[in-house]
Amino acid sequence: MKKNSLLTIIAAAGVGERFRFKAPKQYAQINGHSIIERAVKPFIDSSYVSEIIIAISKDDNLIKNQDFYNSKKIKYVIGGATRQESINNALHAAEKEYEYVITHDAARPNIMEDDITNLYKDITNSKTSCSFLYTPVYDSIKEIDSKEKTKDKSKFYLVQTPQISNFNDLKIALKKCIDENINCPDESFAIEYSDLSLSKVMGARSNIKITEPGDIELLSKFLTRSGTGFDLHKYEAGDGIILGGYKIKCDYKIVAHSDGDVLLHSIADSILGAAALGDIGKFFPDNDENNRDLNSSKIIKYCLDKINELNLEIYNIDTTVICQEPKINPYREEILQKLSSLLMIPVSRIGLKATTSEKIGIIGENKAIAVQSLVNLREKL
Numbered sequence: 001m002k003k004n005s006l007l008t009i010i011a012a013a014g015v016g017e018r019f020r021f022k023a024p025k026q027y028a029q030i031n032g033h034s035i036i037e038r039a040v041k042p043f044i045d046s047s048y049v050s051e052i053i054i055a056i057s058k059d060d061n062l063i064k065n066q067d068f069y070n071s072k073k074i075k076y077v078i079g080g081a082t083r084q085e086s087i088n089n090a091l092h093a094a095e096k097e098y099e100y101v102i103t104h105d106a107a108r109p110n111i112m113e114d115d116i117t118n119l120y121k122d123i124t125n126s127k128t129s130c131s132f133l134y135t136p137v138y139d140s141i142k143e144i145d146s147k148e149k150t151k152d153k154s155k156f157y158l159v160q161t162p163q164i165s166n167f168n169d170l171k172i173a174l175k176k177c178i179d180e181n182i183n184c185p186d187e188s189f190a191i192e193y194s195d196l197s198l199s200k201v202m203g204a205r206s207n208i209k210i211t212e213p214g215d216i217e218l219l220s221k222f223l224t225r226s227g228t229g230f231d232l233h234k235y236e237a238g239d240g241i242i243l244g245g246y247k248i249k250c251d252y253k254i255v256a257h258s259d260g261d262v263l264l265h266s267i268a269d270s271i272l273g274a275a276a277l278g279d280i281g282k283f284f285p286d287n288d289e290n291n292r293d294l295n296s297s298k299i300i301k302y303c304l305d306k307i308n309e310l311n312l313e314i315y316n317i318d319t320t321v322i323c324q325e326p327k328i329n330p331y332r333e334e335i336l337q338k339l340s341s342l343l344m345i346p347v348s349r350i351g352l353k354a355t356t357s358e359k360i361g362i363i364g365e366n367k368a369i370a371v372q373s374l375v376n377l378r379e380k381l
Contacts, residue, residue, distance in 0.1 A: 013079025133203030227274025
């Protein structure tokens with residue numbers, strides 16, 4: 001596969017009549033970014049794509065507000081009254097004749113760079129005229145007729161974009177459909193109509209096409225990033241432990257290089273993990289004297305600053321403290337309030353549980369405490 005060898009065409013000339021939005025559906029916002037911004041980004045980032053042509057409506061006044069508008073990879077053409085006319089206009093506007101062209105819907109914002117790579121590999125290996133993404137049908141299907149007959153779903157699958165086609169084959173196939181006034185729901189249909197060969201690659205059910213307003217809420221559920229964290233420290237005799245920034249008076253203290261706040265350490269690791277940044281040992285190594293007796297709230301602040309740089313925020317946290325002593329529930333509300341203040345999220349987004357190890361192992365012998373955490377991050381609204 002050659003880098004900078006693909007043309008990409010984004011169909012964005014539709015008005016989305018079923019979406020019931022004041023602007024075309026591709027401009028609806030999800031967590032601070034428009035649908036079309038999300039749909040275009042993987043192609044801008046892909047090393048295989050050299051040129052992106054976006055087919056827009058002649059009355060489109062919103063395209064200039066998109067974060068990709070001035071990208072050197074992108075040019076714009078006026079689309080036609082139908083999808084095949086829009087794609088055809090874009091093909092003829094290409095700077096050169098490519099071997100392959102990948103087409104995509106502006107209303108499918110949840111694809112990954114891997115989808116582009118997988119399609120490219122498939123068409124070059126299969127030597128077909130078009131390769132497309134698909135997913136199996138999992139729900140029952142009934143045929144709309146007087147008897148409402150149930151069909152065998154194993155004989156059907158759902159077709160998605162992006163799709164990749166031989167450049168010249170697609171040109172010929174689209175011209176045939178336009179000349180014969182045949183409506184093409186997608187490019188694989190045009191290739192099929194011209195009796196050219198097809199192949200397919202398994203896609204993801206999360207690659208939904210935004211059609212109805214409720215699809216926005218559905219898509220937002222796919223846009224969280226999860227991370228887990230685990231930390232364990234030994235006990236020794238003392239006058240109390242710090243947990244979630246709150247001091248619990250007891251007959252133990254935590255053995256640690258820093259203040260030993262095992263709860264904040266676990267949460268910090270889960271935040272960094274969800275953001276794919278590593279773990280706290282990478283940023284706060286325990287062999288660094290600067291970190292001796294470090295207040296763990298500074299670690300949390302560092303983590304929050306890092307995810308802020310990535311335009312991410314904490315959506316929710318669930319955490320479990322594992323110890324025999326001290327009992328955590330009497331201090332649960334105080335710890336939650338402290339966590340809420342440190343993490344800058346409401347208590348309603350923090351799950352805090354406590355359990356024992358049933359007197360098994362080092363924790364059961366009351367010689368250690370551990371915490372397991374899970375965090376979900378999302379893009380800032």
